[in-house]
Each structure stands twice: as C-alpha cells, then as structure tokens.
Amino acid sequence: DAGVTQSPTHLIKTRGQQVTLRCSPISGHKSVSWYQQVLGQGPQFIFQYYEKEERGRGNFPDRFSARQFPNYSSELNVNALLLGDSALYLCASSSPSPGTGDPMNTEAFFGQGTRLTVV
Amino acid sequence: AQSVTQLDSHVSVSEGTPVLLRCNYSSSYSPSLFWYVQHPNKGLQLLLKYTSAATLVKGINGFEAEFKKSETSFHLTKPSAHMSDAAEYFCVVSDRTGGFKTIFGAGTRLFVKA
Numbered sequence: 001d002a003g004v005t006q007s008p009t010h011l012i013k014t015r016g017q018q019v020t021l022r023c024s025p026i027s028g029h030k031s032v033s034w035y036q037q038v039l040g041q042g043p044q045f046i047f048q049y050y051e052k053e054e055r056g057r058g059n060f061p062d063r064f065s066a067r068q069f070p071n072y073s074s075e076l077n078v079n080a081l082l083l084g085d086s087a088l089y090l091c092a093s094s095s096p097s098p099g100t101g102d103p104m105n106t107e108a109f110f111g112q113g114t115r116l117t118v119v
Numbered sequence: 120a121q122s123v124t125q126l127d128s129h130v131s132v133s134e135g136t137p138v139l140l141r142c143n144y145s146s147s148y149s150p151s152l153f154w155y156v157q158h159p160n161k162g163l164q165l166l167l168k169y170t171s172a173a174t175l176v177k178g179i180n181g182f183e184a185e186f187k188k189s190e191t192s193f194h195l196t197k198p199s200a201h202m203s204d205a206a207e208y209f210c211v212v213s214d215r216t217g218g219f220k221t222i223f224g225a226g227t228r229l230f231v232k233a
Contacts, residue, residue: 003162033221035221035223041225041226042209042223042224042225042226043163043209043223044223045220045221045222045223048218048219048220048221050219055218055219056218056219056220056221057218058220090163092163105151105168105170105213107153107165107168108163108165108221110162110163110164111162112162113162
C-alpha cells in the first residue's frame with residue numbers, strides 16, 4: 001500500500017508569491033494534518049482536517065489556509081510568501097480509533113514532506 | 120494551553136547502555152501522548168503512544184515510556200542502546216482544547232557511541 005504522498009518534493013518561490021502544496025493520505029484515512037518544520041526545530045502544527053472539515057488550527061497567520069477534498073486528499077495554500085516561510089512542510093494522515101471515532105488518539109503517518117525555499 | 124518540553128536537546132550514550140529521553144507536558148484536557156522518531160532523510164515514525172490505558176507503554180525497537188500524571192512527565196527509555204537508535208526523537212501531545220491540536224517538542228538528538 002502507498003503511504004502518505006506529498007507533492008512537490010521541492011519548491012523554490014519568490015517573496016510575495018503564493019504556493020500550493022498537496023497531500024494524498026493513506027487509503028481509508030479520513031484525517032489529514034499539516035505541519036511546518038523549520039531546520040533544527042520540531043514540527044509546528046498548522047491545521048487538522050477530518051471528514052473534510054477543519055477541526056484544529058495552530059498559531060499561523062491567515063496567509064495559511066487549507067482544504068480537504070471528498071477523496072480526503074488535501075491542499076495547503078500559503079499566500080504572500082515571506083523568507084521565514086522557508087521550511088519542510090509535512091502532511092500526516094490518520095484513521096479514527098475504532099469505537100470512539102476520535103482521530104486524535106491514533107497514530108499519524110507522515111509523508112516525506114515538501115521542502116519550500118523562499119528567496 | 121498545551122505545551123511540551125523536552126529537557127535535553129542532545130543526549131549521548133555508549134552502545135549497550137541505557138537511554139533516557141525526558142519529556143514534560145502541559146495540557147488542560149486528558150491528553151494523548153506520543154513519541155516519534157526521525158532518522159536522517161527519513162519520515163517521522165511512531166515509537167509508542169499513551170491514550171489513558173496502562174501508564175507504562177511499550178513501543179517498537181525496545182523503547183518504552185511511563186506516563187506520570189503527578190509529575191506531568193512522559194520519559195522515553197530503552198535498556199540498551201543500539202547504533203541504529205541514533206536519530207531525533209520528538210515528544211508529542213494531542214488534545215481537543217479549543218479544537219484539535221498536536222504539539223511537538225523541540226526534539227532530542229540521540230547520539231550512540233561505539
């Protein structure tokens with residue numbers, strides 16, 4: 001089975017531009033989360049989507065937005081890019097706990113990430 | 120507010136000796152706690168998770184962690200380090216306060232000497 005796939009793997013953008021990152025979850029997983037990992041730091045939570053609805057949001061500006069499609073794939077959009085947005089963007093998918101439907105208590109499977117460089 | 124503090128940014132052990140990676144958390148809800156490992160140029164992988172069942176949790180590759188509510192700690196241990204354990208380790212807390220949130224610690228880099 002394919003794991004979590006992210007595209008593109010690498011991207012270079014100019015300050016002020018907009019970028020869209022894509023994520024395909026593991027088949028059967030209905031929850032997708034996005035993280036930003038700056039070099040030398042732990043991943044920072046951006047969004048969590050479950051059943052196509054936003055269920056959680058981290059402390060990121062409104063320039064960051066996301067959506068989840070009917071097939072549970074997801075896109076992360078970042079507008080008006082800043083140099084500080086340069087990072088590895090990680091997507092993770094998970095499946096709710098049997099019986100509870102709770103997507104928070106289950107293992108998250110991470111993709112390899114998209115390396116975004118803003119120049 | 121939720122937070123995770125990994126008390127050591129770097130830990131160095133000799134092969135065959137015990138490993139202790141320390142983690143303290145803060146959460147206003149009954150949290151779920153995880154440890155993930157990140158090997159160089161590889162994706163994050165779950166080592167183990169605590170979700171309000173047994174307080175001593177066993178994970179993959181001989182790792183285990185003990186949830187201590189009174190100390191708000193979730194330290195990761197392994198009796199005997201192997202060279203292949205060298206990696207970055209992240210302590211993670213998830214809860215639903217103010218919506219779903221997952222908070223990663225800053226990470227602990229584990230070095231294993233031959």
